[in-house]
Structure formats: structure tokens, C-alpha cells
Amino acid sequence: MYDIYFANFRKRVPLTYEEEALIKSYLSVKKVRKRQFLLQEYDVCRSVIFVEHGLLRSFSVDANGSEHIAQFAAEGWYISDLFSFLTEEPATFNIEALENSELVTISKLAHEELLEKCPKYEIFSRILLTDAYVALQQRMNANISKSLDERYATFVANYPDITQRIPQHMIASYMGTTPETLSRIRRRMASEK
Amino acid sequence: MYDIYFANFRKRVPLTYEEEALIKSYLSVKKVRKRQFLLQEYDVCRSVIFVEHGLLRSFSVDANGSEHIAQFAAEGWYISDLFSFLTEEPATFNIEALENSELVTISKLAHEELLEKCPKYEIFSRILLTDAYVALQQRMNANISKSLDERYATFVANYPDITQRIPQHMIASYMGTTPETLSRIRRRMASEK
DNA sequence: AAAAACTATTGATTTAAATCAATAAAATGA
């Protein structure tokens, strides 16, 4: 049930069985079906979600009602509206299952207690955030400095698995462009090589 | 010399004098003049920089030779090429002083030793990263979902001070647009209200 | 004080991407 969760944890920070048991006692498991929402905009985000199996997305909705995908999370990834989780302000993101999924969740209270009681959990959290920050910085930089073509190629190279599992228009949304434009980019790229 | 550094630290995590002294023993001070480089692309980034006074920017250079500003850092902010710092791979960013500046720097070795020896430093690092991640996530989301006009208005609202201190074309670069386009956005916004 | 470099604006033109619209194929559900 928590296999992937702890495999992922141990990859970064080794754990004794006692520590694993302690952490496990703070976690919950949740199964959701495709299209089910884990978080709705304007609700407070009460948990950080780890994906054991399946696929989720987080997205915002703009003034015109169009959706903008902020993040995907497949096996071994975390997802949350971190701002809402930390401040307990209403969320600006929605989180939705794109496939039937098996999740491990941790509540704010559990997270805070673990940070205090378990130094390894604190270390793990810091490393996790560091990695997430670096990845986001690279995405941000690509966004202001690279063409759509390059960014699409990078996405496919970085996430071949996700590329296969989601409809194209969601990649377009993640990249901040339209489905039509992405379709034309793909045609161009296919003919050019 | 370290006033702003510790004021900023204590705002998030209270410190005893012993802890402050310990941390201080790992820090260095550096003064740089306008246009001086703290990091050049392809060098390994050996430190995380805290700005006591002054203003820095980090930027990448693309295949055409144009610069793209990733980040500004004024008093009380941190700046680094975190990927390079962590992995010791060559940096993809340059860091340059936009004003004469007074900096506090911490080396990788010092950072790692402090993380081990000083739990408060570990906590502080985690909180810092969390905040930085949330801010970057908001910037990223604005980038895929808002118009240039809105993003410029947000920048000015969020960083009125930096707006005053840097040339406009650098804000354009940070936003991923051209100086001409930003100039026209400003004209439009001025006439519309 | 003069020259050089930097900065911001504006106009004309080109290019890239969004929008509007239609269609067809594929997946999903009743």
C-alpha cells in the first residue's frame, strides 16, 4: 500500500523500520476514480498528495473559464496547492484524477508533527522541495527563453510516459498554448525530420 | 555586517546567540561593484548568496546571444544557481551585480555542515525553499494563464522598489518579452486609465 | 565638456500564435 511511497523516501533518505512505522502512522491511503476531484478551487487544500499509482493534474481556471494545467503527477510524484496548504487560504488550483489512482496523503497537522518528531522527515521534505524548486526553475527559464517547438520537444523527452497517457490538448494547456497550435507544431516537427 | 541576514533568519526561525554565532562562523561577506559577476555560466556555482544591500540579477544566454533574466535579488533575498550548487555541474545562469552590493555568502561545504550541526538552519532552509517554491509556482502559473499586460501590472505591484531601480528592458527580459512590446504595454495602460 | 554608451519610445513590417469554424476519427457510455 505504501510501497512506492517508502521506496521513493528511501531513495533520498534511508530509514529504520521504527522510523518507517512512525511515518506510516501519520499517512492515509486514498483511492480515486478517473475524473474525481481531490481539491476544488476556493476550498482550503488540506493535504499533500503522493501518487502510488495513477495520474493526477492540477489546474487553474481563468476569467474566461479556460483551464491552465499547472502540473501533472504520475507514480512517485507529489502534488498539492502548496500555498493554500501552508497558509490555509482558499486554493487557486483544482486537483483532479486523470486515471483511477491510488494515493498516499498527509494532512497539515500530520506533516507538522512529523517535521517536529522525525528529523529524517524534515530532511526528506527539504530535499524534495529543493528538487521541485530546481525543476520548476528550469521549466520557468525554458518558458521565457525557448520557442514552443523546443519546449514541446523537451516535454516529450522528459516525460515520454505522461505524453502517452494524456490527450494532447492537455500538454498544450500545460505549455500555455492552444491545441491547434500544438497540433501544427507536431506536424512541422514530423515533416522536418 | 550580518544584520539583515539574521533579521531575515529570525523572522522565520528564532535563534539563541550561540546558534547565531555558530552560523555566523560559516558565513562570508563579500562586497561587489556594479556590473561585477558573482557567477559565470559554465563555472560551477559554489555558493548561495544573500543580499544585505544592493541588487543582483541572474540570467541565461540563449543560442542567439540574447539574455533572459531569471531572477532579481534585492535586500533580504537569496540568489544562486541552485541546480549547479547542488550537483556541481556547470551553471546555466550568470549572476551579476546591478548595483554596488554587500552580500553574505555560504559555500556548499558550510551549507552541508550547518544542515547537520544546526537543526534550526535545516528548518530555516526548508521554510526558505518552501516560500521560494510557492512564489515561483505563482509566477509560472501567471506565465501560462495571464496576458502580458496583467503580468506587468503584477510585477509593478509586487516589486515597486525593483521597478524603480532597474531599466525597463530588464523587466521585459524577466517577463520573456521585448523592450518595444513592454513600452507599448505601458503606453496602453497609461492611456486606458 | 565632449564622446560614447545606454535607455525608452515610436513607426512600419513581418512573423507567430490565437481564434473561429468545420470535419473526422476515436473513445466512452447508455
Place this chain on the structure above:
DNA sequence: TCATTTTATTGATTTAAATCAATAGTTTTT
């Protein structure tokens, strides 16, 4: 199985932004 919804593609047109170019006002440097 048939109807509905979702997905991807393509064409025509509009819109937004980049590019090219010129100018003028500022700063900075010598």
C-alpha cells in the same frame, strides 16, 4: 450497438508580439 462526447487535425482569418529601423533623451565615461 448506437449515440454522445472527446480528441486531433486542418483551413481561413484576426490578433498579438517580434523584428527592423530610426530618433531623442539620459547616463556614464574619458
